[in-house]
Amino acid sequence: MNGKATHTKTRLDRGRGALGPALELVHTGRAPTRAVLTAELGVTRATAGAVAAELEALGLIQVDSRPGAAAGSQGRPSHRLAVNDSGPVALAAQVHADGFRAALVGLGGRTVATAPGCVTVSADPAQVLGEVVEAGAELLRGSGLRCVGAGLAVPSAVAEPDGTALNPLHLAWPAGAPVREIFAEQVRAAGIEGPAFTGNDVNLAALAEHRHGAGRGAQHLLCVATGHRGVGGALVLDGRLHTGSSGLALEVGHLTVNPEGRPCYCGGRGCLDVETDPLAFLVAAGRDPGPEVSLLEQSRELLRTEYDDVSVRGAAEELVDRLGLGLAGLVNILNPDRIILGGLHKALLEADPDRLRAVVADRSLWGRSGGVPILACSLDHNSLVGAAELAWQPVLDDPLGALG
Known part of the structure; x- marks a missing residue:
């Protein structure tokens, strides 16, 4: 040489x-x-x-x-x-109350391909995960790209280290379903290369937004979002998800914001989960939820097209006040340097940003001394992008070991 x-x-x-x-x-x-x-x-x-x-x-x-x-x-x-736009991809999958979706996601959080979403979710986790993995496998076959692994986002706290979904409250799945094990089995059965990972959907949305979206640059990032049903939260500290001792941190959906409010699926009453989600908004606006599209889409459309209606505006203000109360409590406890909102909460922020920021400032200890920036999430399908981040992490940790 x-x-x-x-x-x-x-x-x-x-x-x-x-x-x-x-x-x-x-x-x-x-x-x-x-x-x-x-x-x-x-x-x-x-x-x-x-x-x-x-x-x-x-x-x-x-x-x-x-x-x-x-x-x-x-x-x-x-x-x-x-x-590299033609480089490897990760298979990303998401299951929620109104269906599931699969996608291929490259480095940079770039979505390469997306399969049409299913609109029904059965009570059998193995059947659902088999269907979403097969949708992803079909995308891979059509792309001809190398796969580094697979990630799954679910609307439940995911206990570590076992990867069990402890509280899939808005799915008909049994509590404690071994979703990581089932997902990994389905990935192997489909002949997909690489390891398989599972995480809570809002945790993964926060991770994606921190790396590629509205949370980029934040040191202490709080994310609160509505899914198609319910409310979740996540905290990213110095670039890493804070998941607690066993993966169960930041279950913010079960903060009480209305003691006399609706019964919650957790057994409590007046939780964020049932006071500020799409169903709560539609009910407060006097609208009967229809089966044609998801509750989240119905709520967004109502805010877009009928915000000047007295009942719609009143419902929005009611939810904003309750959301602001919950956010203020989290600010007092966590002292984040940025808050990002997703799902219906993003739409509520965009509809009346001054009201929400005023409620948070009024109720938080340090609100009047400058306040915490409250921004809308900026990525499309951020939970899917976050699921891909799980699969990309081994490559980011050791590119040569993972791919060499």
Whole structure:
């Protein structure tokens, strides 16, 4: 081996420990150029170049060595880095009260393909997960792309380390269903490569938003969202989901916001879960929920088209006040630096942002001293993107070990 080749190999050996951090920087959009990658990793330019070349050889990123210079700039422009649009994908699946959906998601949170969603969910978890995995397998066969693994989002707390769905309250599934084990079996049976993971849908939405959406850059990110039924919450601390000692943290749907309110599926009364979800909104607005589309879509459409109606506006204000009360309590306990809202809560924020922010400020200890930014989630199908993040994590941790 000649001297130049020896030096190149030495740089690559030194840089292999930086492959994962480098890939995560490109994956989350924080290293658009080799110069930024060099600075973020704290390595030499040559080592950063070797790391980028290795990630490119693995089919994960693309390196543009001849980018055009920006107008008015001086000097040679740095190599541009981007995820490989034709690289591997993860299979992402989501089950909710009104159906399921499967998708292929690449690096960067980019959705490559989506299967039409099913609108009925049976009481048999194995049947449902078999159907959603088969939908994903069909997408994979049609794409011809390599699969790094599979992730599943479910509307339930998922207990660790067993991966059981403890409280699928809005599905007819039995409490404690071993969803991770069932999902992994279905993934293997479909001949899909890579490990299989399962998580709570709002946790995964928060993870996706933190890496690719409205939560990017937050250090202490609180996410609260309605699903098609019920309310969930999640906390991302320094880039990692806070799931508690056994995966059950942030069950915010069961905070009491109306002691005289509706009975909740958990056995309590007046919880966020039943006071601020789509069904609660439709009932408060005096509308009979129809079977044609999901409750969430019916609620969004009502806010879009009939917000000036007295009953609709009154229902929205009622839910905003209760949501604000719950958020203020969470602010007092968790002290987040950003709050993002999804599902119907996103639509309520967009309909009357000043009212919600005023309620939170009025009820939280530190609200009047600047307040916490409250933003709408920005990603389409963020729980699906978050499910894919679970499957991508082993690759982000060790690209060469996972794919080499």
